[in-house]
Amino acid sequence: MPKILFISAHAPTNLYPQAGQKIALHNLEKYHSANNRNSIDTTVDIVVIANKEEINAATDLVKKYGDRLFTYSLSKSNKIISCLRYLSVPLKFSTRYQTTVAQTIKKLLKQNNYDIIHFEYSHAAVYLNLIKNHIDFQYTRIIISIHDIVFQSFLRKSEKQPILGIEVARLFKFEKNLYSHANELWVLSKKDCNILTSLFAIPEQKIIIKPPQLSNFIYKVERNTEKVEKKSLLFWAAMNRTENEQAAIKFIQNCFVNLLKIDSNYKLYIVGSNPSAKIKKLASENIIVTGFIENPIQFFEKAQIGIVPLLQGAGIKLKTLEMLQAGLPVIATSIGAEGVETSKNIFVNDNFDDWVNIITNLAQAK
Incomplete structure (x- = not known):
């Protein structure tokens, strides 16, 4: 029975009016649909760190995965606290690092030997460093589903806000390290694939292009x-x-x-x-x-x-x-x-x- 730990930085749902959440749900459901065709049971534990309104909207997620779903609501105050507590981590990523989430992940890793650990959104992979100490890379595959390359987004913002240049440099180093430790990187377009290979020197064979499903x-x-x-x-x-x-x-x-x-x-x-x-x-x-x-x-x-x-x-x-x-x-x-x-x-x-x-x-x- 394949075991999967799915960690998402937003709520995978069709009921929240943004495209990324729908892509996340589609990726989550692929694990079940792929194995159901072969009559193989799949166990998926889901950890969601997202804004309260997203989690409240995701009744479809709760209905289908409620018994193996762990949700953690984010507020402005705990985002700020996380940024101040983890100063060495770029802001976009540190907002998603919560002590209670880390404790849940460690507990799940002690109780289960996962075949796949899937991070949905790059900033969900802020927990990768924690996880590395609790798994055997010979038996557990690490997948990061990249919706946006955060470095690229901040690089554009820095053109009008030069003060962001320091954060851009931190993001480049941080993202390159994350992506280098993954077995697979899922991207939405050939353009993102090219950025990973040219800027971050990621081998192309690690990258899988998965165009988004339209409404x-x-x-x-x-x-x-x-x-x-x-x-x-x-x-x-x-x-x-x-x-x-x-x-x-x-x-x-x-x-x-x-x-x-x-x-x-x-x-x-x-x-x-x-x-x-x-x-x-x-x-x-x-x-x-x-x-x-x-x-x-x-x-x-x-x-x-x-x-x-x-x-x-x-x-x-x-x-x-x-x-x-x-x-x-x-x-x-x-x-x-x-x-x-x-x-x-x-x-x-x-x-x-x-x-x-x-x-x-x-x-x-x-």
Whole structure:
């Protein structure tokens, strides 16, 4: 009977409106589906360290794995305490290191001989150093599922915030050490694979590319000219993420206001959960802020053009893949198009003045 310890830095669930949590659940469920085809029982112990709202939302996770599920809610205060307590660990990683979690992991390792220890998200692997002292690497495989290369994300931020340069250097050293000790590294795109091999000198044979699974509703979208609202734009994103909020605001300030000067009929649909007060204040006749939508098919069928105006972040963008799969032409920044294969339907440009021309040309197309 294979035994797996699955440690995740966010709640694996389909019920929290962010892409990463859905990817995490998909990866978790693969362990069962792969072995069930061969009639092999699999034991999976799951440790989740996440924000309280994620854990509360993850009723699907509790229902399926409740008897072997260990959840630990994070608050701002215990994140700060962890950062101060573990000063040698980069901030992104130290926030996930909790003493109670470490105690649970040590207890599980004493009680079980695991075949696989799987870290979902890079910062979940902050416990790898602890685990190394309690396992035999000859019998236990270490897998890290990398959603974003944290070093890359902070490197971009440091361009505008030079003070982050010290943290960038710490992240490079820390991540390289983590990834070097894993047997397998799962990434979402060829681009991330290339970063691991070129920057961190990770052997390519250790890396497995696992493109993200798209939302089920995408395959039910039926676009036709009768449904499409001319001069309508869709920004599809979890609006409680800082980089998505920033993207929406910058797009409106630097592009959308200029589009309205050309033609007051342009509309922007900002579709996604938990929009901030800043985003809600932008709502008008031309800017529709929906908040959480259980079934967003109508917006994918209505919008003429998809936009991904991201200026921060790292890793493949599920929002971009989903709009392309639905058949929308998509305009994206280079960050918004990361990891996405070139196609005739994606227009990559980092100059919002150019976006005005691209959008007006697409809006006039028949």
